Amino acid sequence: MAGFLGVAIADLLWPPVCAVCPRPLPLVDDGLNLSAHFCPECLATVEIPSAACRLCGRPLAGVGEHVCGDCLVSPPPYAGARSAALHQGAVAHSISLLKYYGQLRQLKALSALGLSALARPGFSHDFDLVVPMPLSAKRQAERGFNQTFELARRLFADRPELVNVRLLQRSRDEGLHQASLAAAQRRRAIRGHFQVAAPETVRGARLLLFDDVMTTGATAGEAARVLLKAGAAEVRVFTISRTRRHFW
Numbered sequence: 001m002a003g004f005l006g007v008a009i010a011d012l013l014w015p016p017v018c019a020v021c022p023r024p025l026p027l028v029d030d031g032l033n034l035s036a037h038f039c040p041e042c043l044a045t046v047e048i049p050s051a052a053c054r055l056c057g058r059p060l061a062g063v064g065e066h067v068c069g070d071c072l073v074s075p076p077p078y079a080g081a082r083s084a085a086l087h088q089g090a091v092a093h094s095i096s097l098l099k100y101y102g103q104l105r106q107l108k109a110l111s112a113l114g115l116s117a118l119a120r121p122g123f124s125h126d127f128d129l130v131v132p133m134p135l136s137a138k139r140q141a142e143r144g145f146n147q148t149f150e151l152a153r154r155l156f157a158d159r160p161e162l163v164n165v166r167l168l169q170r171s172r173d174e175g176l177h178q179a180s181l182a183a184a185q186r187r188r189a190i191r192g193h194f195q196v197a198a199p200e201t202v203r204g205a206r207l208l209l210f211d212d213v214m215t216t217g218a219t220a221g222e223a224a225r226v227l228l229k230a231g232a233a234e235v236r237v238f239t240i241s242r243t244r245r246h247f248w
């Protein structure tokens with residue numbers, strides 16, 4: 001009761017505002033409803049593609065699942081990729097505020113978005129472990145936290161034993177100019193960045209590789225390749241957002 005009263009008084013003094021702009025929120029609760037995190041204007045920028053490639057998750061025209069032309073020619077190492085929303089508007093802003101401004105408040109908004117995607121029909125929950133995309137030790141020290149681990153902890157709060165942050169390690173972060181490289185160059189540029197720290201845990205396991213953003217697919221592809229080489233039975237990818245353009 002005291003906690004509830006505390007929250008009620010705080011709401012009177014500081015009415016809750018949108019996670020990414022100063023507008024007030026129409027809905028005051030801390031739940032999964034995205035209206036409790038984003039104002040109607042910002043929520044209107046959250047776009048979930050109606051169709052996606054069954055393998056790379058690239059947004060496609062139409063409805064349902066297909067395999068895109070690129071994956072028919074050169075399928076990615078992972079068995080499938082899913083994202084909660086397109087990387088644009090409020091979602092892209094929220095992720096930047098979390099990563100580059102350390103706004104931990106965004107964890108609530110982004111995990112609500114992630115949880116809504118995990119609850120969608122057709123999302124496969126057939127995995128044994130969740131592997132948050134690691135940061136290099138240098139990047140983690142600069143940022144002070146790994147956003148993928150913080151989000152994964154919230155997405156799988158009911159089964160915390162699933163989230164394994166020590167299984168995969170990263171010795172380097174890719175260069176800033178990754179998007180300007182051709183696909184084959186990107187894949188080469190990121191070779192050797194990941195190491196499996198616990199091969200005995202990876203062997204035979206079905207893994208859900210979790211990242212905040214999927215841009216080129218090269219990072220997820222290389223992490224999946226290394227995990228499969230170490231004996232993982234399957235790697236699927238899940239991200240909060242993905243860019244509309246596909247690069248794999």
Ligand SMILES: [Zn+2]
Nearest residue numbers: 018021039042
């Ligand atoms: Zn807003």
Ligand SMILES: [Zn+2]
Nearest residue numbers: 053056068071
């Ligand atoms: Zn595809």
